[in-house]
Amino acid sequence: MMRNILLNRGAEKLEYEIREIVKKAEQVEHFGQKIYWENIGDPIQKNAKIPAWIKDIITKLVQDDRSYGYCHSKGLLKTREFLAAKTNRVGGAQITANDILFFNGLGDAISKVYQFLHPSARIIGPSPAYPTHSSAEAAHASMEPITYRLDPDNHWYPDLEDLYNKVKYNDNIIGILIINPDNPTGMVYPLAYLQRIVAIAEEFNLLLISDEIYSNITYNGARAYSLAEIIGKTGGIAMKGISKEFPWPGARCGWMEFYNRDVDPDFTRLCEILEDVKMTEVCSTTLPQMAIPLIFSDPAYGAYRQKMNEDIGSRSRVITNILKDLPYIKFNETYGAFYNSIVFSPGVLKAGQTLHTDNLDIQHLLEKWTSGKPLALDKRFAYYLLAIEGVCVVPLSSFHSGLQGFRVTLLEENEALLSTTFEKIKKAVINYCNSLP
Numbered sequence: 381m382m383r384n385i386l387l388n389r390g391a392e393k394l395e396y397e398i399r400e401i402v403k404k405a406e407q408v409e410h411f412g413q414k415i416y417w418e419n420i421g422d423p424i425q426k427n428a429k430i431p432a433w434i435k436d437i438i439t440k441l442v443q444d445d446r447s448y449g450y451c452h453s454k455g456l457l458k459t460r461e462f463l464a465a466k467t468n469r470v471g472g473a474q475i476t477a478n479d480i481l482f483f484n485g486l487g488d489a490i491s492k493v494y495q496f497l498h499p500s501a502r503i504i505g506p507s508p509a510y511p512t513h514s515s516a517e518a519a520h521a522s523m524e525p526i527t528y529r530l531d532p533d534n535h536w537y538p539d540l541e542d543l544y545n546k547v548k549y550n551d552n553i554i555g556i557l558i559i560n561p562d563n564p565t566g567m568v569y570p571l572a573y574l575q576r577i578v579a580i581a582e583e584f585n586l587l588l589i590s591d592e593i594y595s596n597i598t599y600n601g602a603r604a605y606s607l608a609e610i611i612g613k614t615g616g617i618a619m620k621g622i623s624k625e626f627p628w629p630g631a632r633c634g635w636m637e638f639y640n641r642d643v644d645p646d647f648t649r650l651c652e653i654l655e656d657v658k659m660t661e662v663c664s665t666t667l668p669q670m671a672i673p674l675i676f677s678d679p680a681y682g683a684y685r686q687k688m689n690e691d692i693g694s695r696s697r698v699i700t701n702i703l704k705d706l707p708y709i710k711f712n713e714t715y716g717a718f719y720n721s722i723v724f725s726p727g728v729l730k731a732g733q734t735l736h737t738d739n740l741d742i743q744h745l746l747e748k749w750t751s752g753k754p755l756a757l758d759k760r761f762a763y764y765l766l767a768i769e770g771v772c773v774v775p776l777s778s779f780h781s782g783l784q785g786f787r788v789t790l791l792e793e794n795e796a797l798l799s800t801t802f803e804k805i806k807k808a809v810i811n812y813c814n815s816l817p
């Protein structure tokens with residue numbers, strides 16, 4: 381026993397099933413099962429090819445000794461100037477290079493933004509919730525996350541009445557988080573919904589945080605409005621990055637943009653504290669920051685991104701065709717990011733449902749995973765899907781949601797493999813739901 385308490389109470393709130401399920405998949409793989417990885421939003425892992433012109437830009441930077449050094453603690457000035465001008469061109473909030481702060485990936489930015497808030501100051505976010513946000517927010521408060529409902533019976537749009545009432549009756553809420561386009565649902569917030577959220581923020585003097593890591597990843601005719609376009613006069617933080625868009629998740633590079641940072645002294649101080657904490661770490665990754673203006677302003681960029689989005693859209697239609705009429709589930713078409721959350725209809729999942737296998741090793745594994753402590757019913761389904769069909773999805777209950785379901789990705793570039801994966805999911809849903817008399 382340590383001589384004193386070792387852990388902060390909030391530490392127990394950190395969960396990341398997106399990676400946790402990998403440990404289980406590895407056990408299944410050990411018994412010879414092929415795994416269809418549907419758990420993580422890494423396009424590179426799903427066979428995305430980086431075009432030669434991007435590699436050329438990075439190859440040249442590698443020859444530049446400056447790319448090996450530290451940079452300004454807020455990020456390279458030239459890159460921040462470039463990004464500020466890009467935001468200002470959209471209209472709405474106007475910023476300078478000083479309003480941009482780089483991080484080692486948005487994951488780094490997310491964990492820092494909640495860390496310095498007073499424990500009683502809460503940010504309400506969407507549910508199903510992307511766990512990097514909800515776990516970090518919950519850990520700072522040592523409480524369960526506070527969420528507003530995304531509605532699977534209304535295209536996953538936010539339930540604005542739920543949001544309004546929670547904000548109105550909970551004085552601790554000091555900010556609203558939106559993730560637009562959303563992870564894990566693939567929903568893109570309609571403009572009118574965003575305008576209402578801004579109005580709620582104005583009415584109660586709240587801060588707005590908008591995670592826009594997928595803002596340029598839309599398809600099927602959708603467009604994501606950025607916080608800068610709609611914010612008006614409240615304080616806001618947009619979070620942006622290159623992990624999904626270039627895609628270059630291994631670069632660990634993302635940034636915050638502060639809007640209306642002088643509107644409120646507390647918000648001004650929060651922005652300064654975030655800058656100070658980066659100073660204590662020296663700086664964030666240099667080379668990707670050098671690459672950002674070169675890649676964004678390359679004449680090939682627009683067409684490249686458009687093609688990638690069209691491909692995601694066409695994969696979304698393959699998935700829709702396979703799953704849309706399947707009984708037992710609610711299926712929503714997607715418009716942004718590269719995920720879909722599939723929800724089981726109420727009452728469909730029951731304890732005791734199974735999928736059959738003759739493989740004794742797999743049977744024993746499943747027994748081990750599903751016996752003992754109570755297991756969420758969608759987790760149980762996800763374990764069977766993984767062990768029997770090899771498809772590795774993330775159960776929806778891991779996204780701080782009361783809904784039962786699972787998240788899949790739209791990333792598989794190999795079309796035959798994409799169809800095989802979703803046919804396997806379909807088969808598993810049918811057999812699992814029919815396994816009890």
Ligand SMILES: Cc1ncc(COP(=O)(O)O)c(C=O)c1O
Nearest residue numbers: 421485486487563593621623634
């Ligand atoms: C909504 C959202 N925000 C942030 C991140 C983290 O991105 P990064 O790779 O920049 O840490 C992810 C990664 O999946 C994400 O889905």
